[in-house]
Amino acid sequence: MAGTTVAGTTVAAVMAELAELEDPKARAVNARHGDDHGVNLSKLRASAKRLGTQQELALDLWATGDTAARLLAILICRPKIFEGDELDGMLRQARIPKVHDWLVNYLVKKNPHAEELRLAWFADPDPVVASAGWALTTERVAKSPDGLDLPGLLDIIEAEMRDAPDRLQWAMNHCLAQIGIEHPQHRERAIDIGERLQVLKDYPTPPNCTSPFAPIWITEMVNRQQAT
Template sequence: MTVAEIRAELDALADPKVLAVNQRNGDDHAVNLGALRAVAKRLKTQQELAVQLWETGDTAARLLALLICRPKLFSRDDLDRMLRESPTPKVQDWLVNYVVKKSPHAEDLRAAWLADPDPVVASAGWGLTVDRVARKPDGLDLPGLLDTIERGMKDAPDRLQWSMNHCLSQIGISHAGHRERAIGIGERLQVLKDYPTPPNCTSPYAPVWIAEMVRRS
């Protein structure tokens, strides 16, 4: 299929109700993600097509591109550029989790993004750090990460704050030796304490999140 044909199919799948829900979360795509995944499953992996879809700038097309690309074929500069031109949360989330994490440049980008002055870019660095904390913590300065979170999370912009809070919680969940301090930071900062949480879901408030995940384990 050509890019034009795929764009036409995505336009036909667009639903104003889906758009309205996504806009409340800062996103701007109108295609149900299940339907988008079905298109990706049919197309299978196509790197050249993925690059062409990304370059359209359309959010639904970019999400589809992230599903059909070959992560290891992107250069470090490609991934850095793609993140910086990804203002919507869903595109950033999929780019980090479906592409960057599978790239040989993941650790280099994690360190660079973590220190970036742009809070959206920094939030991606913290997202990659969450994965390191949970899966490959060797070499990480966990006390230093907690120091940074304690100093900066309270007043951080929303997306950066959310990623830092996730990292705080993951440290408390995965590392018993740092659990008491992580819970204490959460209790002092009170970040997301009043976040509306649906029934049967775990609150993102770090002390509650940590306690529940530890209980389940």
């Protein structure tokens, strides 16, 4: 389908526009986070706003494999109309951190197949895929925890988080923090797990930002809630 015209816009025209937006400084910054594109995300969002929702164009841009094009595709697609197997295939292609993150947060979370995908991905042997399952689980911990086995999740985190690959470890840690923040009955245990595992304790945190080290994260967010 690449090169077809959709609502007056060709894939070639969009790719040319993305090439013009390429910024070596942005690429260098992105590279430090494992992202291989050089387009400022504010400018990318402006392009998406101008293009509007265009599902067919989004599919064509995704098919290019280009990171900036895939990010733009996520912004202009219609999240609710994808089938579960389509999203599964897209996630398994999404190895770049920003593409993976946007795909889960902007597309999968808005899709009616989100829960079945969460269950399928959660224990996937591919740690990048599993991290998406954990991200969706963290969303449920915060917004719809009924039916979740929170002590069971803490058991898995306690047993596996310290030695998990980076992206999976990060997702597990987020889930740990969210359990501690949102569920007072599990807060002491969540903090204790974080203290014993020491995961992300030394992560460099900019001033005025919250540390991802779970005990600090939990304590700070609870204090904010109690202050309001």
